[in-house]
Amino acid sequence: MNSMVKIRADAVEVRPLSAPFGAEIHGLQWGVPSRALVQTLTRALRRHLLLIFRGQVSPTHDQLDDFFRPFGKLVSETFDGRFHYGTFTDKDADQVHRKGQFNYVVNTDEGQTELVWHSDHFQRPQAKIMSILEAIEFEPGSVPTQFRDMYTAYEMLPLEKRGPLEYKQTVNLDPRTMDTKKYPRLADSMHPVFRAHPHSGRRCLYVNEFTHRIAGMDLDASKQVIDELLAHARENAPVITHHWQVGDICVWDNVGLQHRRDAMPPGQRRKLRQFEGVAE
Ligand SMILES: [Fe+2]
Structure with missing residues (x-):
């Protein structure tokens, strides 16, 4: 054709x-x-x-x-x-x-x-x-x-869990060069934890198995939050x-x-x- x-x-x-x-x-x-x-x-x-x-x-x-x-x-x-x-x-x-x-x-x-x-x-x-x-x-x-x-995962997240993360951002690194000792840098990208689809505005839980950390948190606290969010996704998405x-x-x-x-x-x-x- x-x-x-x-x-x-x-x-x-x-x-x-x-x-x-x-x-x-x-x-x-x-x-x-x-x-x-x-x-x-x-x-x-x-x-x-x-x-x-x-x-x-x-x-x-x-x-x-x-x-x-x-x-x-x-x-x-x-x-x-x-x-x-x-x-x-x-x-x-x-x-x-x-x-x-x-x-x-x-x-x-x-x-x-x-x-x-x-x-x-x-x-x-x-x-x-x-x-x-x-x-x-x-x-x-x-x-x-x-x-x-992950839209449903976000919508199933209790309001009290959303509040502290409302304006937080994830820090992401290319999975092929995740080792920050070998390839030192702060970030390859940052996205809101609850990212909106840029055309529809619908929000989802934008955290995945590669998410490196949450900006503004200590690494331990960040890891705990990410683990909780991923557990929530496994349960609810x-x-x-x-x-x-x-x-x-x-x-x-x-x-x-x-x-x-x-x-x-x-x-x-x-x-x-x-x-x-x-x-x-
Ligand atoms: Fe893929």
């Missing part, structure tokens, strides 16, 4: 999952989405948090860019994104595909260790509001991806487990949803294509 053809909203079907959140999206074709389609999918994303595009053909670089550009800003077209992707490469990726300088990365997860709960780009200053991941290869029974809803089918494209609210996966047993293969995504 010509990528300049406007894709209308009425061709798309939103099928909510029988799960705490998530919906499948069927009938999607690539092209510049109409205003109505952007609204339909934004509404679905706000309500269901995770959208699983199924049954569409695998998009090209240009189709991805054209389709997702109207939802915010392409990460690759922001100052932060250009700086990041122009400065660093992902050593774990077996192939880096670039359109111009960058567009997406294909990760082969074989033999990788557990990936703990996190949101993408938490270690960068600019929020990535949509993460986009496509299953290129996926052995049946291979390790699934889990998602959890609704979780779903997504078993990938080849061709699935998961698009999620990367502010309010965190994700993880177990370690990949040797010999098991799954290959995912990570599009850089949409920034605020």
